[in-house]
Structure formats: structure tokens, C-alpha cells
Amino acid sequence: MNKPLRRIAIFCGLLILTLLIRDNWLQYVKADALQDNVNNRRISIERYAQPRGDIIVGGNPITGSVETTGSDFKWKRTYKNGPMWAPVTGYASQAFGATQLESIEDGILTGNDDRLFFRNTLDMITGKDQQGGNVVTTLNAAAQKAAYNGLKERGKGAVVALEPSTGKILALASYPSYDPSSFAGNSTSTDTKAWQKLQKKNNPDDPMLNRALREVYPPGSTFKVVTAAAALEHGLYKSADEKTKSPDPWVMEGTTTELPNEGNIPCKNATLRVALQYSCNTVFGKIGSDLGNDDMLETAKQFGFTSEQFTPVRSNASVFSNDMNPSQTALSSIGQFNTAATPLQMAMVASAVANDGKLMKPYMVDELQAPNFDPIETTKPEELSQPLTPENAQILQSMMETVVQDGTGKSAQMDGVTVGGKTGTAQHGVDNSEKPYAWFISYAKLSDGSAPVAVAVVVEDENANRDDISGGGLAAPIAKKVMEAVINDKK
Amino acid sequence: MSSTTNSPTHHTSTIGAIGAPSRRNTELALLVFAVVIPVFAYANVGLAINDEVPAGLAGYGLGLGLLAAIGHLVVRKFAPYADPLLLPIATLLNGLGLVVIWRLDQSQRLQQLAENLYGVFSPSAPNQLMYSAVGLALFVVVLVFLKDHRILQRYTYISMVAALVLLLLPLVPGLGADVFGAKIWISVAGFSIQPGEFAKIIIGIFFSGYLMVKRDALALASRRFMGLYLPRGRDLGPIITIWAVSLLILIFENDLGTSLLFFGMFVVMLYVATERTSWIVIGLLMSAAGAVGVASFASHVQARVDAWLDPWSCYKTSGACEQIGQSIMSFGSGGVMGTGLGQGNSDLIGFAANSDFIFSTFGEELGLAGVMAMLLLYGLIIERGVRTALAARDPFGKLFAVGLSGAFALQIFVVAGGVMGLIPLTGMTMPFLAAGGSSVIANWALIGILLRISDTARRPAPAPVSNPDAEMTQVVRP
Numbered sequence: 001m002n003k004p005l006r007r008i009a010i011f012c013g014l015l016i017l018t019l020l021i022r023d024n025w026l027q028y029v030k031a032d033a034l035q036d037n038v039n040n041r042r043i044s045i046e047r048y049a050q051p052r053g054d055i056i057v058g059g060n061p062i063t064g065s066v067e068t069t070g071s072d073f074k075w076k077r078t079y080k081n082g083p084m085w086a087p088v089t090g091y092a093s094q095a096f097g098a099t100q101l102e103s104i105e106d107g108i109l110t111g112n113d114d115r116l117f118f119r120n121t122l123d124m125i126t127g128k129d130q131q132g133g134n135v136v137t138t139l140n141a142a143a144q145k146a147a148y149n150g151l152k153e154r155g156k157g158a159v160v161a162l163e164p165s166t167g168k169i170l171a172l173a174s175y176p177s178y179d180p181s182s183f184a185g186n187s188t189s190t191d192t193k194a195w196q197k198l199q200k201k202n203n204p205d206d207p208m209l210n211r212a213l214r215e216v217y218p219p220g221s222t223f224k225v226v227t228a229a230a231a232l233e234h235g236l237y238k239s240a241d242e243k244t245k246s247p248d249p250w251v252m253e254g255t256t257t258e259l260p261n262e263g264n265i266p267c268k269n270a271t272l273r274v275a276l277q278y279s280c281n282t283v284f285g286k287i288g289s290d291l292g293n294d295d296m297l298e299t300a301k302q303f304g305f306t307s308e309q310f311t312p313v314r315s316n317a318s319v320f321s322n323d324m325n326p327s328q329t330a331l332s333s334i335g336q337f338n339t340a341a342t343p344l345q346m347a348m349v350a351s352a353v354a355n356d357g358k359l360m361k362p363y364m365v366d367e368l369q370a371p372n373f374d375p376i377e378t379t380k381p382e383e384l385s386q387p388l389t390p391e392n393a394q395i396l397q398s399m400m401e402t403v404v405q406d407g408t409g410k411s412a413q414m415d416g417v418t419v420g421g422k423t424g425t426a427q428h429g430v431d432n433s434e435k436p437y438a439w440f441i442s443y444a445k446l447s448d449g450s451a452p453v454a455v456a457v458v459v460e461d462e463n464a465n466r467d468d469i470s471g472g473g474l475a476a477p478i479a480k481k482v483m484e485a486v487i488n489d490k491k
Numbered sequence: 492m493s494s495t496t497n498s499p500t501h502h503t504s505t506i507g508a509i510g511a512p513s514r515r516n517t518e519l520a521l522l523v524f525a526v527v528i529p530v531f532a533y534a535n536v537g538l539a540i541n542d543e544v545p546a547g548l549a550g551y552g553l554g555l556g557l558l559a560a561i562g563h564l565v566v567r568k569f570a571p572y573a574d575p576l577l578l579p580i581a582t583l584l585n586g587l588g589l590v591v592i593w594r595l596d597q598s599q600r601l602q603q604l605a606e607n608l609y610g611v612f613s614p615s616a617p618n619q620l621m622y623s624a625v626g627l628a629l630f631v632v633v634l635v636f637l638k639d640h641r642i643l644q645r646y647t648y649i650s651m652v653a654a655l656v657l658l659l660l661p662l663v664p665g666l667g668a669d670v671f672g673a674k675i676w677i678s679v680a681g682f683s684i685q686p687g688e689f690a691k692i693i694i695g696i697f698f699s700g701y702l703m704v705k706r707d708a709l710a711l712a713s714r715r716f717m718g719l720y721l722p723r724g725r726d727l728g729p730i731i732t733i734w735a736v737s738l739l740i741l742i743f744e745n746d747l748g749t750s751l752l753f754f755g756m757f758v759v760m761l762y763v764a765t766e767r768t769s770w771i772v773i774g775l776l777m778s779a780a781g782a783v784g785v786a787s788f789a790s791h792v793q794a795r796v797d798a799w800l801d802p803w804s805c806y807k808t809s810g811a812c813e814q815i816g817q818s819i820m821s822f823g824s825g826g827v828m829g830t831g832l833g834q835g836n837s838d839l840i841g842f843a844a845n846s847d848f849i850f851s852t853f854g855e856e857l858g859l860a861g862v863m864a865m866l867l868l869y870g871l872i873i874e875r876g877v878r879t880a881l882a883a884r885d886p887f888g889k890l891f892a893v894g895l896s897g898a899f900a901l902q903i904f905v906v907a908g909g910v911m912g913l914i915p916l917t918g919m920t921m922p923f924l925a926a927g928g929s930s931v932i933a934n935w936a937l938i939g940i941l942l943r944i945s946d947t948a949r950r951p952a953p954a955p956v957s958n959p960d961a962e963m964t965q966v967v968r969p
Contacts, residue, residue, distance in 0.1 A: 001889050004763045009877040012900040016870040022913045026822040027859035034823020039806050042836050
């Protein structure tokens with residue numbers, strides 16, 4: 001009987017060995033994957049086990065944490081002025097996860113980032129609880145407030161303000177917005193209800209959409225700035241005051257359709273300056289048609305079109321199509337047809353012109369801080385591209401300044417400050433049936449020649465007319481307030 | 492005894508027969524560790540959860556120490572040559588089980604869950620301590636009153652009837668309780684009892700007694716076919732009967748584990764008794780056929796199999812998938828070193844966290860290192876059991892010891908493999924660790940029986956009786 005007994009002994013040993021191998025597979029090979037499994041509640045438990053670090057604007061936190069009871073999540077996120085800052089912070093909800101800055105910088109905010117490892121180890125030895133670090137943003141509280149309040153009076157829309165010389169994002173507002181505090185917890189009676197109310201299917205206004213970064217709008221006439229830049233850069237015209245070869249009316253190449261201008265404006269053979277001042281469709285349409293799809297696309301790409309931006313929060317890619325025929329290129333060059341841009345994209349256009357042709361990479365995180373405020377990582381301004389030579393940029397600046405001085409953008413004028421801008425009204429929907437978008441992009445230049453701010457504003461408004469004046473009338477005042485806020489803040 | 496049938500290996504029957512040391516002091520030294528380690532673990536849990544040494548530490552230490560001391564003294568008096576490892580390992584596992592059950596009692600999540608389900612939360616650790624004491628009492632009873640395991644041979648057929656009754660009790664209406672789909676419980680006077688745990692031991696008596704008598708017929712009367720000795724048709728009777736009974740358990744009690752345990756135990760003992768590999772082949776084929784057949788008809792078993800194949804695809808919709816998914820994540824989140832006792836989140840498993848799934852808590856809080864140590868401890872119990880079978884001098888003792896050890900091994904494999912997602916989950920409990928009276932009491936009895944068999948095996952042979960013939964020879968010599 002002993003021979004089979006020995007075999008049974010080996011068999012039992014093999015059973016245990018199989019379990020040991022399986023355990024090594026689970027707890028060593030697969031451990032990381034299982035820890036990060038989407039169903040693993042430990043991730044959220046960890047995230048809320050201690051107060052999160054804060055997101056900071058101008059030295060003041062715009063977030064906070066409160067201790068909660070009756071849940072396995074110890075701390076809950078709170079937001080100061082939540083709806084105003086939501087496009088910047090995103091949300092961190094016990095029940096619904098985290099997005100945008102709250103998610104991207106989660107490691108720093110929870111204190112789990114590898115760069116905090118040494119400090120955490122020290123804390124563990126000295127018996128202190130782990131602490132989260134802070135995220136210092138580039139935003140300007142006064143500008144953000146001006147942007148948000150301006151939109152609130154007007155309705156749906158978005159504002160982005162940049163510092164042209166660095167690419168710092170100064171304002172990033174979207175309206176209607178949401179309060180991330182309202183669903184930061186995990187109560188089914190309050191948080192889940194608040195969350196569901198904000199979803200697009202229950203709320204046609206889609207308040208959780210970050211319009212500043214994630215919505216692409218037809219840019220309308222504001223795109224003519226890009227077309228003008230393309231004309232200068234590709235040598236089609238050499239100066240602002242040279243007569244262009246622009247018949248009026250102009251029949252688009254390859255078609256029998258006339259491209260109309262809005263109203264009775266002096267567009268025939270107008271100079272670039274006059275064409276921008278009155279927003280001539282014929283002049284800029286023909287420029288697009290003359291340059292062709294490839295040249296237009298090249299300049300648009302230099303301004304950032306067709307690429308997503310990571311600020312580090314991702315923005316959608318703006319659209320300028322290729323493989324278009326001359327008439328489609330003409331329409332695209334006046335911001336119609338397929339052309340579509342995020343508010344961030346149009347702010348980048350204004351910013352590049354204001355910064356003498358150099359486009360800086362837009363960013364909103366200035367510094368990541370350890371819990372004791374020591375810097376861990378500081379963002380350095382970075383050049384993205386050079387869509388214009390400094391000379392051409394200055395020509396374009398003088399054209400945009402004329403627009404504000406004598407053209408469609410008069411409502412953005414400011415005392416003692418040189419403002420350059422461009423209005424736009426974009427029609428959309430089938431047969432232009434939906435509410436048009438009123439656009440305004442601009443920059444402000446101080447007497448010392450520095451340009452501290454470039455802005456893009458888009459407002460969706462019932463009252464917008466089909467002419468360009470609505471861009472000036474609805475969007476420009478918001479842009480002006482934002483620019484004023486930045487300039488006053490500098491003083 | 493084995494020498495009568497098996498010529499080349501008969502010498503092993505004399506292992507340790509003469510002048511073997513009793514090893515009782517080794518056992519005592521190991522027991523000290525077996526008590527001290529859980530006491531430290533208990534303090535560890537208290538410090539981790541409440542930042543203080545738990546108030547009951549001294550009481551717990553003394554209680555576990557007292558149980559261990561009683562066990563040791565009884566073994567010293569009534570089974571002095573018994574295996575020295577079994578009692579300390581069982582004590583250590585039982586002690587650690589108590590600590591982890593107490594740790595899960597502290598979990599707010601589980602307290603909340605109990606309040607939602609039953610309206611009131613009652614801690615499991617005090618009950619488990621009481622059951623452990625009862626288990627040890629049964630262990631003492633076995634050692635004191637079972638002077639020789641061969642006495643059990645007399646009850647071969649009574650055991651069969653008793654085991655079948657126990658196995659079928661959960662099916663009696665009004666007595667059986669359906670817990671999470673498996674009908675393996677009965678409730679008597681407010682206590683939940685898992686009769687299968689006791690049936691495991693009792694049916695071992697039947698198998699051993701039966702096979703001891705019939706093994707020659709089952710082994711010798713056979714035809715050779717393709718290298719295998721195939722049994723005669725009529726000798727297939729017993730294995731088919733046991734197979735049918737275990738299938739009935741699987742179908743009517745929805746319990747793959749118990750079913751596999753009984754059939755596996757029988758095949759192991761049949762193989763040892765007859766030394767015919769063909770029985771293993773036949774057994775594997777039959778269990779495969781049975782498992783596949785039942786899995787394709789019983790929806791409960793199907794759900795378990797689906798959850799085992801891919802817990803993530805049905806995680807949100809099926810309780811079975813969530814359970815196994817939670818258990819696997821618990822192991823994974825423990826990593827190599829574990830979170831430390833009291834610092835994990837294995838209570839997310841929720842239902843049965845301290846019984847069927849208690850091993851997941853060990854996985855998360857003690858890590859790969861701790862789980863491997865636990866598995867090796869179980870492996871040691873099993874191998875000491877098989878060694879006892881090797882050393883035993885009578886076929887009944889050999890069969891009984893290997894049957895109990897084999898069943899223990901299968902149970903470890905089925906439970907640990909189930910919670911680790913290696914095989915489909917079954918409703919059995921980890922011996923000594925899991926909360927539950929039946930399991931801990933039955934397993935203490937099992938250890939008692941193994942100690943009794945090993946004592947008989949290792950006890951020095953009685954001094955040769957003086958032989959008158961031999962003396963006469965001496966007289967003649969000069």
C-alpha cells in the first residue's frame with residue numbers, strides 16, 4: 001500500500017504547488033493590474049483617505065476638503081465658486097471619479113506621486129499622516145470672474161484669455177456651468193440626483209461640457225485673421241495698405257455662385273486693412289482661393305489647428321480641412337464650411353499675433369508643490385511654433401488695431417491701451433436655422449509695447465444679427481472686461 | 492500487515508518502531524510559537540485599527556494558551572508518540588483565524604452590511620472562540636476515549652448510514668437552509684450546522700472499513716487493456732454508487748465542493764487500497780463527465796463557472812462575478828508584502844468575508860509572503876497526515892489516515908483555488924481559519940484522529956513475549 005501512498009503524497013504536494021503558483025500570479029505578476037482595475041474601489045478609498053491637496057489661483061485655494069462620516073471615504077472635495085472654476089478644476093467625486101486637473105494631477109493631490117515618495121516615507125517614520133501636494137495654476141482670479149460674469153449675463157458661451165508672451169492661461173470660463181461640490185460625495189439621494197440632473201440627456205444646456213476646450217464652433221470672420229496671416233506669409237500681399245485684386249461681386253472659382261458681403265461695404269480691390277476693418281468676405285474668400293488649400297492649411301496648422309492641445313487638460317483639435325476645391329477653400333477661409341475652432345484655438349491666434357508672431361504653448365499649471373509648498377515641478381514657457389515673421393505680425397497688429405479703432409470692434413476700445421481685435425458671427429445649423437455665434441478675439445497692448453493679454457470670446461445669443469456688428473456688440477464687451485481685469489491686476 | 496499483499500515495501504511498516512523518541516518536547520516548543528504569533532497578530536490588528544493594544548489581549552492570549560496547554564497535556568498522557576507537528580500547526584491556524592475574524596468584526600463596512608441585512612450586527616469572534624474550545628474538547632474526547640483507531644472498523648456500515656443521513660440532512664424541508672444558493676446548511680435550535688464537515692470524517696470510516704475488506708477483489712480480479720488493469724463490471728458497483736451520490740449532492744445541494752471532496756476522497760482511497768492506476772483514470776473520467784454534465788444543466792453552477800471564466804465582463808450585473816472579482820482584487824491589492832493586518836479593504840467582499848472568503852483577507856493584509864506561508868502550513872498538515880498513513884501498521888489505519896489527509900488537501904485546493912480564481916468557486920470553508928462552528932469542530936476531531944493513528948504507528952512495539960521454545964534452545968547451546 002505504500003507505493004500509492006507515496007504517489008498520493010506527491011499529488012497533494014502538487015495541489016499545494018499549484019496554489020502557490022496561482023498565488024504568485026495573482027499577488028506578484030497581476031498585482032498592479034488588479035490594483036488599478038476599474039472596479040477596484042480601493043482607488044477611490046485611497047483618493048479620499050486624507051484631505052486632497054488644493055488647486056490654487058493667485059495664492060488662494062479654490063478647492064477644499066471636508067471630513068465626512070458614514071462612508072468608507074473619509075474626506076470629501078469642496079469647491080469655492082464651483083461653477084466659475086469648474087472648467088479649470090474639473091471634478092473629484094467619490095461616486096463618479098475625477099476629471100481634468102483633479103484627475104491629471106491626482107498623484108500630487110493625493111500625495112501618491114512618486115516624487116513625494118521620500119517625504120511620505122519620512123512621514124511614515126515620524127508617524128504623520130500622508131498629505132497631498134498643491135497644484136498652482138496660472139489663472140487670474142479677476143479675469144476669470146470678469147469672463148464668467150460676462151457670460152452669465154449673455155447666455156451660453158466660453159472665454160479663454162492667454163498671456164501672449166508665455167502661453168499662460170489667465171481665464172478659462174464656460175457657461176452654463178455646474179458646481180462640482182454638488183456631486184462630490186457618494187450619497188444616492190443628493191449626489192447621484194445632482195449628477196443626473198447635469199447630464200446632457202436630462203439637461204439640453206449640457207452644463208458639464210467644457211466649452212472653452214472641448215467645443216468646436218465655426219469661427220466665422222475671426223478666422224480672417226488667419227487668412228490675412230497666410231496672405232502675408234505666403235507673399236500674396238506685402239503690406240496692409242497695398243490694393244488687393246478683389247472684384248466685388250466675386251464669383252467663386254469653379255462655380256456660378258457669388259460670395260456675398262454683409263451690407264454695402266467698400267470691398268472692391270480693398271486693401272487688407274480695409275478688408276479686415278469691414279470684414280470683407282470677397283477679399284478673404286478670394287485670398288483663400290488664390291493661395292489654395294495647401295497654403296491655407298499650412299498656416300492654420302502653424303496656429304495650432306488640427307492638433308489637440310494639452311494644457312495639461314486636453315482640448316479638442318480645431319478643424320481646417322484638406323482636399324477642398326477652390327470654392328470650399330474660399331468659404332473655409334472666411335470661417336465657414338468645415339472650419340471649426342475651440343475658443344482656446346482662437347485665443348491662440350490672437351496671442352500669436354500679439355506676441356510678434358510667436359505662438360507659445362498654452363498651459364494652466366504653473367507649479368506642482370509638495371505639501372509643505374516646496375516646488376516639485378515648475379512649468380517653463382515653451383514655443384509651439386512661429387506662424388508669422390515679426391514684421392508680418394506687426395502688419396497684422398496694425399490691421400487688427402484699425403478694426404477696434406474704426407471698424408466693427410469699436411466697443412472694445414480702452415483708454416490708454418492699444419487694443420487689436422476681430423469680430424465674427426458664425427451661422428450654423430441647416431439653412432443657418434440655429435442661433436448664430438457671436439465671436440470676438442482681441443489683445444491689449446500697453447504703452448511700453450508689451451501685450452499682457454489675448455482673449456477669445458464666443459457667445460451663443462438669440463439677439464445676434466447676421467452681420468458682424470453682433471460680434472462687436474455681444475462678445476467684445478466681455479473681452480474688454482477681461483482685458484481690463486488683467487491690466488488692472490498688473491498695476 | 493501490508494507485507495501480506497505487497498512484497499517489496501513491507502519493511503516500512505517498522506518505521507520508528509523501536510526506541511522512537513516521543514517528540515513531545517518538540518511539540519511543546521512549537522506550541523509556544525503557535526500561541527505567541529497569533530497574540531502578536533492580535534496586538535497588531537488593534538494597533539492598526541484603534542491605535543491601541545486591544546483590551547482583550549491578555550484574555551485572548553491566556554485563552555489560546557490554555558487551549559494549547561490542554562491539548563498538549565492530553566496528547567502527552569494519551570498519545571505520547573503522536574506526530575509533533577499537527578497540534579502546533581492547527582493551533583497556529585486556529586489562532587490566526589480568530590485574529591482575522593476579530594479584525595473583520597471591527598470593519599464598519601461589514602457591521603453596516605449586517606445591520607442592513609439582519610437589523611443587528613453580532614461579532615463572530617466570541618462565537619468562534621467558543622467553537623474552538625468545543626473543537627478542542629472533541630479533540631480531547633477523541634484522544635481519551637478512542638484508545639485504538641481500529642475500534643472504528645466495527646462501525647463500517649453504521650458510518651455509511653450516518654454519513655449519508657448527514658449529507659442529505661440539508662435537503663430535509665424545514666431543516667435545511669439555503670445560503671447564497673448552496674444548500675449545505677441545517678439550522679438546529681438557532682445554530683447553523685454544516686453536516687458535510689462531519690460527514691467527511693464519518694464517511695472516511697466507511698470507505699476504510701469497506702475497502703480493507705474488498706480491496707483484494709477490486710485489485711486482483713481484472714483484465715488488462717491498453718496497459719491498464721480494468722476492473723470487472725460488477726466491481727464497478729461501489730465507485731458508481733459513490734459517484735451517483737456525489738452527483739446528487741451537486742444537483743440538489745448545489746455544492747460542487749462537497750461533491751468533489753467525497754468523490755475525490757473515495758478515488759484516492761480506492762487507489763491506495765488496490766494499487767491500481769486504472770481507478771484514478773476511471774475516477775477522473777467520471778468526475779469530468781459528471782462536472783460537465785451538471786454544469787450544462789444547473790444554472791447555479793453555470794453562473795459560478797461564468798464568474799470564474801471572466802469575472803469582469805459580468806461584474807456589475809452578477810453577484811457571483813462581483814464576489815470573485817472582489818476576492819481577486821483583494822489578493823492583487825495585497826501585493827508581495829501585504830497591507831499589514833487591519834489595514835486592507837478585504838471587507839469590500841461583503842457577504843461571507845469572514846467565512847468562505849477569509850483567505851482573501853490573508854491575501855490582502857499578509858501579502859504573497861503570508862499566503863505562501865499559510866499554504867505551506869496546510870501542506871505540512873497534509874504531508875504529516877500522509878506520513879502517518881505510511882507509518883501506520885494496519886490497512887484500516889493507512890486507508891483512514893490517507894483518506895482524511897487527501898480530503899483535507901482537496902478541501903484546501905478547492906477553497907483556496909476558488910477564492911483565488913483558479914477554479915470555480917464552491918461553498919466550502921478554509922479549515923481552522925474560517926468562521927463557522929462545524930468546520931472548526933470537525934477539523935479538530937480530524938486532527939485528533941490523525942494523532943491517534945500516528946501514536947499507534949510510532950509507539951514502540953511491545954517487548955517480545957518470552958518464548959518457551961527459545962529458552963529451551965538457549966539451554967542446549969553449551
